[in-house]
Amino acid sequence: MGLIPNKDNHNPENWLSIDFVKNKTEYVVIHNYVGRVVIEHATEQFAKSAIINRDQALGVIGYNIKPKQSAFAQAGKFKDVDQVQSISQLPPAPSQQVTKAALPQKTHPSEPPTVSIKSVPTTTSQTIDIAGKVSSKGRITALTVDGTDVAVKSDGIFSVRRGIPLGDSEIKLTATDEWGQTSETRVKVSRLAAPTETTLATLAPSRMHGKPRPNAIALIIGIEQYKSVPPAEFAENDARFFYDYAVNALGVPASRVKLLTGANAQRVDVEAAILTWLKPQVLKGQSDVFVFFSGHGLASDDGRDLYLLPHDGNRALLDRSALRRKELIDMIVDSGAKSATFFLDTCYSGGTRGKETLVASARPIMVKAKDEAVPANVTILAAAGNDQLSSSLTQAKHGLFSYFLMKGLEGEAAGADRTITAAKLEAYLAARIPQEAAKLGRTQTPQLIGDGSRVIASW
Template identity: 60%
Template sequence: MVNGATTSAGASTLRGLALAIVTLLAACSQNSKQRNDDFWGNAMNGAAGAGGIGGLVGVAVLAAAKAATEPSAQAYPTVPYSPSPQRTLPDKNGLLFTSIYMGNLDYVRGLLRDGANPNTRDDKGWTPLHAAAEVGNAQATRILLDANADVTQKNRYGEKAESVAIRKGYIEIAKLLHGAENSLSRETGAAASANSNFQSSQPAEAPSVSSAKSDIPPSFSVPPSLSTTDQSVAVSGKIAGSGRIVSLSVDGSDAPVAPDGIFSFRRQVMIGDSELRLAAIDEWGRKAEATVKVTRTAAVSKSDTAYEPLHPDKVRGKPHPDALALIIGIERYESAPPAEYGANDARMFYDYAVNALGIPPQRITPLIDDKARRIDIDKALLTWLKPQVVKGKTDVFIFFSGHGLASDDGRDLYLLPSDGDGALLSRSAVRRKEIIDIIVEAGARSATLFLDTCYSGGTRGKETLVASARPVVLVGKDEGVPPNVSILAAAANDQLSSSLPAVRHGLFSYFLMKGLEGAAAEGKSITVGGLESFIAGKVSVEAAKQGRAQTPQLVGDGSKVIATW
């Protein structure tokens, strides 16, 4: 079979050459008027009809002869395409290159219709599109694009057909190929893979590039609005279109932009609302415009927003072995809105009771969330705290973080247990005076209450505890306290107690614990009055940033020392 194939190929070559030689002899016997396009076309069809390598050789010889004998011939002669059953696919692919180089558009169309591969490659990795770009044949380029020729393929030197056209100076073809690749990228997101095998029996499948001829103007893809606290704003985006973007301006001033339309820049903006007007122009002079609205707000300095973490381990107060502490923190209520971070406050204050106040852990009882029901608080006061008080010797500390509420007439102030109900205060809540009475009756040397709550009917959030949601806040009337009792409260009775989300604590509780770390110390001791002075200076400022008024209150003796080291 191999010998037979070789013999057949040799015979084909001889037939093609023979036809070419006969034609050349005929040409020499005729004058130039007799040698018209039909003469050459018929001769080339005859040579091509020999098939195989001989046909290719014959066509190439005749093309060279025509160019030499007819210097004034038409640049792209029209030679009718004649299909031949003897042509194999490699023959068709080879003739496709020859037809492009000769400028025979009818042959280019015919070969593509007859199954020639628009993405075939020669021994240098060139595709028909490379060939069309090489000779500057824009019509052949369009025919190949319509036949799904792949514009992304590169030859062995790493060049796309567009690069070849640019190198040869054929700008029209370069623009045509560039637009086709842009359209292809937008429609498919990826270029189709070309057939890299010269001997492939099927043409490579490529995505449609019918949009290569479309006239797509540039358009902006950019956020319509931006916000910043800086003196300048960063703007990034992309300009899409079939043409290469050659310029970008912002409010009339040039801005950097890549050829593919991607851009990123910064521009100065004033406080308040501003507009940035963007304008772009592509290589064909088409324009696009866009407007970006920028809102600049005043920057908040780091000192206004950074809060130091709580560090109860940094303080070591003198032991206070006879003291007692009841710590209550409630965030989740059964019949009321949450008290933000109430549980966190109590859990953290436990360590300050041990480290700053010097109270032994076994003399501290924490009640958190569902463990702080009305019965739990009563039981802790009456059966745990009261029996352990030694008359004239025990100092008692009460910490409460949660909801408080005043009675309708303002005479009584209540602390709300986790199962408390604002509509049934006297039956479900703990009266503040009742707590004080139990401690005083037990004979405690002193009692200090830290109450991160309010009695106005509001909460740390935006909810209210008053069922009727009446707009008038409840104003509790301060009850008198015995001389050995001090109350440090988070707010005045007609104010709200706020939270501090940045540290996940109540505002009052956070600065109370910061004060116990030593920030409120006078020398080597902390008094109730000194602690109140430190907390008030911090809380009022921070509450104002939230649009609230909150002024911590001290009721009782402020000179009492509560911590020493």
């Protein structure tokens, strides 16, 4: 309500708080002092303005509902329908030079608004949705998120999407009510780097059936747990899966495939398999021989000799306990095989598929092995360069090289001629293995040694 003071009555003692009852149904509260009053809630039966004055004798007031008249009704002569409910003294005026009386301050609660937030999960997304509700005993006039205004519904509900950086960060929400009270709520958010691991398809050895090779022979070796060196993760799983690829993709009769794993793949077991099982079955000039090895390899201190470690291989006595790669190749070539193809998921640098090393503390951490020449009818597809590490794929539970080797033999490495050559297979591996190795923080490049035109599989 607006107030126009009486110029003759600025004395604070004449300030009154008057509660009127109008027709005993409508309450009109007036906070004022002697002077002219503008009454906001007056009915048609009560004038829009009235002149009020103190009755010094009775200590109450009289009023005139006809402002143009100068006479005041005496306190005892109020009409029944217009009764004074109460009169009380008001505090002193803030200034004696009042030109327009200020409205009294609306009382407000002491509690500022509160903001409740729905749980914010850790994310890999570049943005995050923040939703919640603002609660207050008064009207919410503003909500900001990091200084930016956010729309709030009538029930206090809000939702906003914000961009967030990598790592941990904090978002500040500030709510303000109609009385200027504010509250701050801080939300901690955490963004992780998006996973780099790709979804790897399950191996499907029955997907491709190559042309039968009735005279072919396959020796498959996989060693995960060793007697005296760290494990070669998933190596035996590689070997067991490759058994089916030897039969289906390479076309080797199941009766001519031998599988050696774990403790059954000691040095004597491997040599016996070559000399007493493989060699007698080779038809000279007609049999294609395939050898698959998944496990540890190591080079001699000078890097001249490369070894494959059997189950009982001892890194301190390589020449007495390990299989020298060149001698292994020579034994098979001497058998009179038409061709010999080796798939070697190993390395010779002294590292393992995990974080351990094979080399003794007195030796260099990495050994640069020298390339070995191979006979003309020998082809080698190796997992890595001589100074690199051979890695494993935890998601696939296979060696990195073995997994993609077998996927390639499913037909993915074939051309339009439905033939997989050593060169095509190496190109397929080279397009995939380095990228996956990089995700593991490693460098691994598959190697092809020998005749790239050698037909590995066809159908």
